[in-house]
Amino acid sequence: MRQERRHGLSAEQKSEIWRRWKAGESLHAIGRAFDKDHGSIQFLLSKHGGIAPAVRRRSQRTLTLAEREEISRGIASGSSIREIARGLERTASTVSREVARHGGRLMYRASEADQRAWRSALRPKPCRLAHHRKLRLIVAGKLIRDWSPQQIS
Structure with a gap:
């Protein structure tokens, strides 16, 4: 039985997976090349709809x-x-x-x-209500009382 691994992929490995996918290799072939299950490869690719994400770059305005x-x-x-x-x-x-x-x-x-x-700088950012339970409860309570979003803010 195959031993489960929980190691992530490096940026270089992900780049190579995208290159192989674009070249038309199957999920099984890519998985074998990286000693990963094809489901792991499919998960990585499906997060972006099968289209390679743009390479992250720093804005010219940010400090280097x-x-x-x-x-x-x-x-x-x-x-x-x-x-x-x-x-x-x-x-x-x-x-x-x-x-x-x-x-x-x-x-x-x-x-x-x-x-x-x-x-x-990672995007998208999680919304504030997702991280602040107390704020989420306050907003939910006011929505239940038929407050408008403008009144809540």
Whole structure:
């Protein structure tokens, strides 16, 4: 009997699966190539309707890892937010928000900030009611009392 594995696929493996799928390989053949059940391959492909998702790219406006490292070095050297921003040719508010968002001057780490920013940019975002039980109960209660969405907001 085949042993079950719960290992995910790397980005490179997923890319290769999409390439093979586009080339016309069967689910069984792709599954054998990755030592996965064809159902796992089908699940991956069906999440996107059989069409390969666009490669994630960072917006030109977001801070890069190099800029975040420069912020970290500036903080370590005792530079002010304005001095750091001037060196990056960014506004002081951008640098200030970045530092505040990722732990402040004492806790800021460039690589951690970059990873968090990349994860938080994922779309679609779950709605607020899905994560906040108390808010969900309040909204549901008001809807039961025939409040309009405008009145609730």
